[in-house]
Amino acid sequence: xxxxxxxxxxxxxxxxxxxxxxxxxxxxxxxxxxxxxxxxxxxxxxxxxxxxxxxxxxxxxxxxxxxxxxxxxxxxxxxxxxxxxxxxxxxxxxxxxxxxxxxxxxxxxxxxxxxxxxxxxxxxxxxxxxxxxxxxxxxxxxxxxxxxxxxxxxxxxxxxxxxxxxxxxxxxxxxxxxxxxxxxxxxxxxxxxxxxxxxxxxxxxxxxxxxxxxxxxxxxxxxxxxxxxxxxxxxxxxxxxxxxxxxxxxxxxxxxxxxxxxxxxxxxxxxxxxxxxxxxxxxxxxxxxxxxxxxxxxxxxxxxxxxxxxxxxxxxxxxxxxxxxxxx
Numbered sequence: 287x288x289x290x291x292x293x294x295x296x297x298x299x300x301x302x303x304x305x306x307x308x309x310x311x312x313x314x315x316x317x318x319x320x321x322x323x324x325x326x327x328x329x330x331x332x333x334x335x336x337x338x339x340x341x342x343x344x345x346x347x348x349x350x351x352x353x354x355x356x357x358x359x360x361x362x363x364x365x366x367x368x369x370x371x372x373x374x375x376x377x378x379x380x381x382x383x384x385x386x387x388x389x390x391x392x393x394x395x396x397x398x399x400x401x402x403x404x405x406x407x408x409x410x411x412x413x414x415x416x417x418x419x420x421x422x423x424x425x426x427x428x429x430x431x432x433x434x435x436x437x438x439x440x441x442x443x444x445x446x447x448x449x450x451x452x453x454x455x456x457x458x459x460x461x462x463x464x465x466x467x468x469x470x471x472x473x474x475x476x477x478x479x480x481x482x483x484x485x486x487x488x489x490x491x492x493x494x495x496x497x498x499x500x501x502x503x504x505x506x507x508x509x510x511x512x513x514x515x516x517x518x519x520x521x522x523x524x525x526x527x528x529x530x531x532x533x534x535x536x537x538x539x540x541x542x543x544x545x546x547x548x549x550x551x552x553x554x555x556x557x558x559x560x561x562x563x564x565x566x567x568x569x570x571x572x573x574x575x576x577x578x579x580x581x582x583x584x585x586x587x588x589x590x591x592x593x594x595x596x597x598x599x600x601x602x603x604x605x606x607x608x609x610x611x612x613x614x
Contacts, residue, residue, distance in 0.1 A: 288595055288599075289345070289595030289596075290345065290348075290349070290595050290599060294596055295349055298349050298603060299349050302349065302370035302606065305603055305604070306369050306370050308367060308369040309365050310578060312365075312367035312369065312371065312577070312578070313362075313575035313577050313609055314359070314362045314367060314372075314373065314576045315371070315373070315575050315576075315588060315602065315605055316372075316373045316375060316585055317375060317589070318375050318377060318587040318588070319334070319339075319376045319387070319590070320333060320376060320378055320380060322339045322387040322390070323335045324336055324385075328443045329421075329422050329443065329447055329450070334590070334593075339387060340390050341595060342590060342598065343396055345598065346372055349370070350370045350371070351369070351371045351372065352372050352373070352396050352397065353372070353373055354500060355373040355397075355399040355500060355502075355567070355569075356500065356566060358372075358373045359582055359585060362576060362577070362578055362580075363578055363582065373398075374391075374397070375399045375400070375502075375569060375587065376401065377401050378401070378403060378406075378412065378485070378504065379400060379406065379407065379486050379504070380484060380485060380486065381483060381484060381487075381490065383486065384490040388494070391498075392497055397498055397499070398500070399500040399501075399540055400491075400494060400501055400502065401503065401504035401541070401569075402486070402491055402501060402502070403508040403526065403544070404491075404506060404529040405506045405508075406485045407485055407486055407487060407488050408485075408488055409482040409483075409485070410482075410484075411480040411482070411484055411485070412484075412485075413454075413457070413465050413468075413469040414469075415481070415484055416470065416473050416478075417454055417472060418450045419478050420450075420475075420476050420478050421440065421447075422446060422450075422478075423476050423478045424440055424476040425440070425476070426439065426440050433468065435452070435453065438452075457469070459510055459513055461513070462507060462509045462510075462514070488533050491530070491533050491534060492535070495534055495536050501533075501534050502539075502541060502542060503523070503530055503538050503542075504542045505526050506521075506526045506529065507522065508544045510545055510551050511543060511544065511551065511552040511553070511556045512552055512556070516555060520563075523560055523563050527563055527564070538565075539564075539566040539567070540567055540568070540569070541567070541568040541569070542568065542570075543556065543569070543571075545571065546571030546587075547571055548572050548584060548614040549614050551571075552614055554614050556614070557584060561583055567583060567585060568584065568585065569587055570585065570587065571586075571587055573586060573587075573588055574588070574609055575605055575606050575607075575608060575609050576609075584614065588608075
């Protein structure tokens, strides 16, 4: 159950219809998730667990029109989008998209798109996840003076979470190989082996389209495209599509920019590269709703917020007013 009363659902649907409108003046919300955890994890407080995600999906199924991403964008541009339209997306390719999220989506017949960075399939680990696991296991004082980050006090989960996010923020825009080496060095110092079960296997990715889940590309190794040499960035975009098409045996027509902030994480040349690679659309992390005037290669997305159902739904409805025309 969604957790909303009959009255609350009625108000949410009425407000959503008023603000999202339909047809030529419609707006589309695209939700972005990463993981759906089996149980809550205090080191990952922004990620919903299975129970919270199920409530959110019930809320969407009962009060919104959930469309496949490519259909939603096509109908937005053609002026045939229903009111209260929403699309669901996941970034990176975590294993729990298949093991936890997929059964919840399938039970409710909800479509979604999962954007995969195929270099990490079959046992890989992204640098940011390795940093979080290192901070989870680190001693109460972590000396990172050699990296220019000083000595970090890790007395409790809050401090460990804050430290992990601080390190990720400091290293995110380094060259891809340098940030990987730093993360591996940090993990070695605290005695943590890179986890091999965080990301999907190729077989799981191949099964997703048969379950009604679109697979989209997210580059090969999740670099910050704006910090990547142009030829290498184009290769990352092209090769991710080719690799995923080999895995799924189907066309891969949707793309997500890593990190996704227009002008900071990707630029106009990357938008052009995605279009030239044969994709039909691309999504960013610019905040807001898309309209018919939105560049289909820079579709904005919003992140789910509150665990409390009414606030979650109300923020969803309000997001229809935050129309984004972000352009790199």
